Amino acid sequence: MIVSTVRGLKLLDERRWDLCKYRMEQAKESLGASKITLENNMIKDAINRSYYSAFYAMKAVLALEEKDFKRHKDVVAYFNKTYVATGEFSRELGRMIAKLQQLRER
Secondary structure (H helix, E strand, O other): OEEEEEOOEEEEOHHHHHHHHHHHHHHHHHHHHHHHHHHOOOHHHHHHHHHHHHHHHHHHHHHOOOOOOOOHHHHHHHHHHHHHOOOOOOHHHHHHHHHHHHHHOO
């Protein structure tokens, strides 16, 4: 994961960082679409876009360690096990992601 050290700082492989930034842009775009659909009372679409915003943000984090999964449930499970259960991200965030996933699947 780490390419080099400069002045004691560890630098990420530029390719991983670029993928992370790209996925965070996807997350921001989906969140913006969620707000627009909610303002227009398109609740199911707002839930879907909110879920995808969280999903892309999780995939951004996973990109930093070159992890990727084909299935959504595998991304969520890995994120929860690796980041939520260890306290790097809050349990509240884990619960919100689970709720979004549940609402999306209705």
